[in-house]
Amino acid sequence: xxxxxxxxxxxxxxxxxxxxxxxxxxxxxxxxxxxxxxxxxxxxxxxxxxxxxxxxxxxxxxxxxxxxxxxxxxxxxxxxxxxxxxxxxxxxxxxxxxxxxxxxxxxxxxxxxxxxxxxxxxxxxxxxxxxxxxxxxxxxxxxxxxxxxxxxxxxxxxxxxxxxxxxxxxxxxxxxxxxxxxxxxxxxxxxxxxxxxxxxxxxxxxxxxxxxxxxxxxxxxxxxxxxxxxxxxxxxxxxxxxxxxxxxxxxxxxxxxxxxxxxxxxxxxxxxxxxxxxxxxxxxxxxxxxxxxxxxxxxxxxxxxxxxxxxxxxxxxxxxxxxxxxxxxxxxxxxxxxxxxxxx
Numbered sequence: 001x002x003x004x005x006x007x008x009x010x011x012x013x014x015x016x017x018x019x020x021x022x023x024x025x026x027x028x029x030x031x032x033x034x035x036x037x038x039x040x041x042x043x044x045x046x047x048x049x050x051x052x053x054x055x056x057x058x059x060x061x062x063x064x065x066x067x068x069x070x071x072x073x074x075x076x077x078x079x080x081x082x083x084x085x086x087x088x089x090x091x092x093x094x095x096x097x098x099x100x101x102x103x104x105x106x107x108x109x110x111x112x113x114x115x116x117x118x119x120x121x122x123x124x125x126x127x128x129x130x131x132x133x134x135x136x137x138x139x140x141x142x143x144x145x146x147x148x149x150x151x152x153x154x155x156x157x158x159x160x161x162x163x164x165x166x167x168x169x170x171x172x173x174x175x176x177x178x179x180x181x182x183x184x185x186x187x188x189x190x191x192x193x194x195x196x197x198x199x200x201x202x203x204x205x206x207x208x209x210x211x212x213x214x215x216x217x218x219x220x221x222x223x224x225x226x227x228x229x230x231x232x233x234x235x236x237x238x239x240x241x242x243x244x245x246x247x248x249x250x251x252x253x254x255x256x257x258x259x260x261x262x263x264x265x266x267x268x269x270x271x272x273x274x275x276x277x278x279x280x281x282x283x284x285x286x287x288x289x290x291x292x293x294x295x296x297x298x299x300x301x302x303x304x305x306x307x308x309x310x311x312x313x314x315x316x317x318x319x320x321x322x323x324x325x326x327x328x329x330x331x332x333x334x335x336x337x338x339x340x341x342x343x344x
Contacts, residue, residue, distance in 0.1 A: 001235050002069050002091055004028070005134040007037045009310035012137070020057055025162070027191035027215045051077045059084040065317060067091065073100045087320065089313075091134070103320060106313055108133045108238060110263050110304075125316060133238035133309040138220040140307050145224060147244050149295040153227030153288040155184050157245070159219075160232040160272075161252060162190030168252050168272035170195065172230050173202050173210065175280035181288050184209045186222055191215040228287050228294065230280075232272070233260040238309075241265055241301035246294040248283055250275055265301035 007017040018038045021029070029039045042053050051074060058066045058081055066081050069091040078088050078100045089104040090097035097105045098119040105117055105126045112128035120126065156176070160168050169187060176185060185208050189196050196214070203210035216222065219236075223229070223243040231240060232252045240247045250269035251260045260268050267283065269275050287294060 001028075001136065002134045003067065004031055004035070004037075005136045005310055006067055006091075006313065007032065008035055008137045009314055011035055011037065013314065016061075018057070018061055018063070020054060025192060027162075031217070052080065055080040055084065058086045064321070065089060068102075073097075073102070075100050078102055087317075087324075089317070104313075104316065106132050106134070108309065125320065127313060127316060130238060130241070130304045131306075131309065132313055133242070133305045133307075134235070134313070135239060135242055135305075135307055135309060138218070139239055139242055140310070142220050142224070142243065143307055145243070147224075147298055149291040149298070151291060152181065153246075153291075153294065154182070155186075155225055155227045156284070156288075157186050157188070157222055157226035157229040158231075159188040159229065159236055161234055161236070163192040164190070164195065164232070164252060166252065166273055167195040167198065168232065168250070168275075169193075169199050170202055171272060171275060171277055172280065173199070173206060175277040175284060176208050176210075177206060178278060178281035179208075179285045179288065181285060182208075183288070184211075186211050186213055186226070188213045188216055188219070188222065228284070230284065237263065237266065238305050241305040242307050244298035244302040246287060246297040246301075248280070248287065265297060265304055267297070 003019060007019060010017050018040060019032045020040050020042050022042045022044065032039050040057060042057070054066070055077060063086050065087050067089040073090060081088050088102040089106060090100060090102045091106045093107060093109055095116040098117050101121045102124060105120065105124060107116070107128050108130055110130060114126060114128070117124070117126050158169060158172050160172070169189070173187070176183065187199060187203060187210060189199060189212060200212060203212055213222065219239060220243065223240065223245050226245055229240055229245050229247040231237065231247050231249050233249050237249060247266040248269050249260055249263070249266045250272040252272050260270065267287065269280065269283065
């Protein structure tokens with residue numbers, strides 16, 4: 001989703017964008033293509049060949065920038081991209097991007113610090129914190145939206161990522177049975193969720209009014225509808241913050257732990273695999289019944305995420321391009337790079 005957000009913002013600037021993926025998630029690919037973003041497949045890992053295939057794709061496209069999301073990239077890959085006149089951005093969460101010495105690192109988390117990237121070369125630009133939160137266009141178009149906090153909450157959004165491998169959604173639905181408040185619940189299930197049928201059955205048997213949304217393309221609309229949310233600790237957190245939606249957030253993957261533990265604007269549940277339904281029911285009931293608490297949490301969140309992160313990142317990339325052209329002699333590789341920058 002972060003790649004989609006950056007791709008949309010680049011497309012809004014009339015650039016050509018190509019999404020290279022190894023795993024092939026049909027829902028994500030469909031979203032990319034709907035934005036006019038081309039999709040190409042990278043072969044499965046096979047030593048150095050898979051990484052170098054990414055370099056080949058970038059070189060054949062004449063790409064000005066390569067953006068990686070999902071862990072560190074080997075320095076030799078970055079060097080090969082630089083040799084092909086392609087600069088490199090790494091979107092990172094836990095400090096894994098340092099070793100590759102990219103041109104730009106984006107870490108949108110509240111725990112991101114310069115110390116996390118102390119090994120970076122001096123020329124690496126580090127864009128750190130929620131100021132650079134990468135939100136999709138559907139959220140950026142909601143600037144100025146107002147939320148009401150009168151009375152108890154009634155509408156609950158449950159969204160636990162695209163796959164939810166351990167069925168934390170089932171734990172949340174079990175907890176909702178014990179909230180003792182009349183609720184309308186929407187559960188968002190991703191296209192890769194292996195427990196979708198079990199969640200369907202549990203929702204049908206629930207005493208609450210539960211509706212399932214599969215692989216939805218209207219998350220901003222659902223967040224506007226909801227009064228509170230129960231969410232996992234991925235990129236959705238920044239969307240919730242931007243929408244000012246009071247939330248209980250837990251981790252379903254190891255790389256979400258730092259975000260869940262460090263955020264100042266939502267209530268942390270810790271790891272979902274360790275959450276007891278009765279604890280979650282109590283936490284949800286307290287949030288549902290306390291409008292002042294919800295309003296305070298919403299205000300903190302909206303003060304942190306303003307929806308302009310993609311523009312800030314792309315403005316930095318444009319600045320780097322201008323500086324590179326200013327340093328060039330106007331011959332050879334520099335000329336080709338300038339021509340390519342105009343195209344891309």
